Amino acid sequence: MASKCAVVGANGFLGAVLTKKLIEKNYSVTAVYNNGYSNINAETEKLNIVDFIKSKDQFDFIFLSLGNYKCNHQELIEINNIIQTILENNNSAKIIFISSTNVYGIHKEVIDANSAFNNPTLYPLSKLAGEFIVSAHEKYAILRLTYLYGKNLNNGSFLPNVIKKSIETGEIVLFGDGSRKQDYLHVDDAGELCVKAMESKENGIYIGASGISTSNSKIAEIVSAKHTSTIKYVGEELGSSFYFDIKETQERLQWNPEIDIVKGINEMIS
Incomplete structure (x- = not known):
């Protein structure tokens, strides 16, 4: 009999991909929206x-992919209350909680799972609260994911905005000299990481990232190569660069990101 999985947040960007992936792997899946x-x-x-x-149904695995940076304080509190209730109703299930690398705040050095939390803002604070709740459960995995991207990403963040401007105006505008770097993880790789964490017999906290940080100027060049655009540099870049060490995640979960940034962006544009 197939293990029963529930994906809470199944209509979201990651949740939809994860739901499809679990079904393809012959798990019994309930999509919670x-x-x-x-x-x-x-x-x-x-x-x-x-x-x-x-519901009185019991599940073997429950994925919690809830909330985003647009949620207000009260909404984030309600999300964590929901998490607490779900855990109380499913004592025997393994919980896979989708957190964020934003919990670490700004760091100049490479971030690993044990790095300090440097003044995280409201959304990552709520994720830490969720981690606290989940880590009291008997069986759990906590995945701190970096910037996810892929087809159907339309949240108005840097990457889809660059693609949109390139297509609509033929111009990509970057702040500063474009040297700011970010680690981008393709949503399909993130979905595979979720499955690996589910199947692991261990409890753990893992960083979900590609381990490769790409500059804004490189992103613009990739987009421009697919859809010819002018790259314009203006003003000052106020954002910070981020770098992540994923060796522990790779070793403990036998997982490796497979989709490189060029292929991933080209899929978004096509």
Whole structure:
């Protein structure tokens, strides 16, 4: 009998990819959504979050992919209350909690799983609160994911914005000299990491990143090569660069990111 999985947040960017991946691997999947389910395959079993919380069904694995940086303080509190309730209702399930590398705040050095938390803002603070709740559970994995990208990303962040401007105006505008670097993890690689964490017999906290940081200017060059654009540099870049050490994640979960940034961006543009 196939193990039963619930993906809470299945209509989100990562949740939709993860749901599809679990089904392809022959797991029994319930897709749990909040306000809509347009990104969930029509044939997939679906439950509204309210009905899921009321349900007496027991699951082997529960993925918690909830909230984003646009949520306000009260919404983030409510999300963690939901997490607590789900855990109380599913004592025997392994919980895979989707956190964020934003919990570390700004660092000049390379960040690993044990790096200090440097003054995280509201959203990452709520993720740390969620981690605290989940880590009290008997079986868990916490995944601190970096910037996820891939087809259907439309959250108005740097990468989709660069692509949008390139297509619409033929011009990409970067701040400063374009040297700011970020680690980009393709959503398909993130989905595979989620499955590896689920299948592991260990509890653990893991960084989910590619281990390669790419500059804004390089991103612009990749986009421009696919859709010819002018790259313009203006003003000053106020954002920080980020670098992540993923060796521990690779070794403990036998996972490696497979989609490089050029291939991933080209898929987004095509």
